[in-house]
Amino acid sequence: MTLAENLFENLRLELRRGCLTLAVLAQLKQEHYGYTLRKALASRGMEIDENTLYPLLRRLEAQGLLTSEWREEDKRNKRFYRLSADGQEIFVRLLKEWNDINTAIGNLL
Amino acid sequence: MELLERYLDALRRHLPWQRQDDIIAELRANLEAQLEDREAELGRKLNDAEMEAWLKQLGSPLQVAAHYQRQQYLIGPALFPTYSYILRLVLAWATAIYVIASVVTIAAQGFGAEALAGISLLHVALRLPWIWLINAGITTLIFAAVERAGARFPGKIYPLAPMTPLWSPLDLPPAGAGDGDWAKPRSFTRALLEVFAGCVFLAWLLFVPHYPFLILGPGAWYLHALPYQLAPVWWTFYWLVVCLNVFELAWKLVDLARGAWQRPPNRARRLSMHALSLVPLCMLLAAPNHVLFLLKNPATDAAAYGATVASANKGVLQAVSIIVAIVVLQLLWGIGRASLDAYRKHEAAK
Numbered sequence: 001m002t003l004a005e006n007l008f009e010n011l012r013l014e015l016r017r018g019c020l021t022l023a024v025l026a027q028l029k030q031e032h033y034g035y036t037l038r039k040a041l042a043s044r045g046m047e048i049d050e051n052t053l054y055p056l057l058r059r060l061e062a063q064g065l066l067t068s069e070w071r072e073e074d075k076r077n078k079r080f081y082r083l084s085a086d087g088q089e090i091f092v093r094l095l096k097e098w099n100d101i102n103t104a105i106g107n108l109l
Numbered sequence: 110m111e112l113l114e115r116y117l118d119a120l121r122r123h124l125p126w127q128r129q130d131d132i133i134a135e136l137r138a139n140l141e142a143q144l145e146d147r148e149a150e151l152g153r154k155l156n157d158a159e160m161e162a163w164l165k166q167l168g169s170p171l172q173v174a175a176h177y178q179r180q181q182y183l184i185g186p187a188l189f190p191t192y193s194y195i196l197r198l199v200l201a202w203a204t205a206i207y208v209i210a211s212v213v214t215i216a217a218q219g220f221g222a223e224a225l226a227g228i229s230l231l232h233v234a235l236r237l238p239w240i241w242l243i244n245a246g247i248t249t250l251i252f253a254a255v256e257r258a259g260a261r262f263p264g265k266i267y268p269l270a271p272m273t274p275l276w277s278p279l280d281l282p283p284a285g286a287g288d289g290d291w292a293k294p295r296s297f298t299r300a301l302l303e304v305f306a307g308c309v310f311l312a313w314l315l316f317v318p319h320y321p322f323l324i325l326g327p328g329a330w331y332l333h334a335l336p337y338q339l340a341p342v343w344w345t346f347y348w349l350v351v352c353l354n355v356f357e358l359a360w361k362l363v364d365l366a367r368g369a370w371q372r373p374p375n376r377a378r379r380l381s382m383h384a385l386s387l388v389p390l391c392m393l394l395a396a397p398n399h400v401l402f403l404l405k406n407p408a409t410d411a412a413a414y415g416a417t418v419a420s421a422n423k424g425v426l427q428a429v430s431i432i433v434a435i436v437v438l439q440l441l442w443g444i445g446r447a448s449l450d451a452y453r454k455h456e457a458a459k
Contacts, residue, residue, distance in 0.1 A: 034139040
């Protein structure tokens with residue numbers, strides 16, 4: 001990887017980091033367990049690495065933005081996540097922030 | 110499947126013990142579901158090579174487990190600027206204290222054994238990296254503990270972070286307190302006052318030998334009664350100090366006459382004065398037979414006061430060697446900073 005590519009990759013990751021949380025919160029209006037959430041996000045163009053997504057879900061739950069529940073599905077115990085009431089409120093605010101940034105960037109371009 | 114079990118087992122060892130069962134159970138469910146999907150796509154089970162490639166792509170157990178740690182760095186970005194600043198201070202002070210203490214220890218061993226002193230100095234230099242390592246290690250451990258405490262009790266441990274409510278612009282040093290180009294221009298009154306103060310000091314210095322009470326106060330009357338006197342080397346020291354003061358005063362007068370009084374003394378000038386100040390001190394260190402004090406009447410007083418005068422000679426020489434060590438360190442620090450600034454300026458101009 002050249003220096004320019006490396007720099008671009010770092011900046012891209014930095015740009016994506018905040019968006020990932022927003023994408024996860026958006027998708028978790030419906031209940032999902034880790035793998036199906038990942039598939040759902042990927043099918044909408046938001047690919048997330050397992051090592052990023054699964055720990056992120058736990059962090060968001062620890063922060064009170066998600067609730068989780070262990071349940072059996074297809075003869076396997078899975079942990080299902082869903083947006084909590086606090087998460088819903090934060091999501092609305094983050095979405096507004098994201099839209100404002102988008103508008104500002106649009107105005108600049 | 111067996112390889113997946115081995116992978117999860119290895120991963121478990123690196124996870125926080127309180128949550129490892131929970132994390133592994135969730136990860137197993139996700140990975141097994143993912144594996145089933147891949148096998149359904151292929152219409153067969155993954156062979157060993159494919160399984161190995163898949164797990165390799167997930168990342169090593171240590172790497173994956175690291176994502177589940179609450180804290181993924183030793184010292185975070187909020188604390189790092191303070192850590193970096195304190196670390197530099199600690200290393201500078203540790204070096205200064207260690208070098209001064211070592212020089213004093215060597216001096217205390219005696220000034221006659223030059224060869225021994227050389228070997229001791231070599232030991233001091235060789236031990237310096239360990240001093241740096243130990244001090245850096247301790248500082249890092251303290252900051253890592255603060256970082257950890259900050260992560261555990263968010264919002265409660267913040268006084269060390271630079272962007273905290275405790276910070277205030279009022280705490281900043283006055284403008285122009287820096288060196289070189291940043292220094293504030295001097296007023297004419299200040300330059301004039303400096304010359305005046307220099308003249309008064311020089312006059313005082315010139316009168317001191319004739320009127321010792323100017324330096325010793327009422328204690329000067331006891332000088333006549335004491336059985337000791339200063340060695341001739343003190344006269345050399347005295348006239349060198351006078352010369353230094355005359356030189357500095359003349360420089361200030363020339364500046365005043367040329368209208369260059371606005372310019373604060375530049376770094377090179379201060380460094381050269383600093384270096385020159387070493388000359389009188391070194392004269393004392395080089396006193397013949399290391400004698401700074403003599404008995405007025407050695408024939409009659411040697412038995413009673415000989416030991417006292419020898420002890421005074423040793424003590425004062427040690428004190429002078431400490432002062433020389435401090436001055437040399439200050440000089441080296443000044444030269445180092447000046448060189449670094451010059452290098453940075455040169456690099457910035459490229």
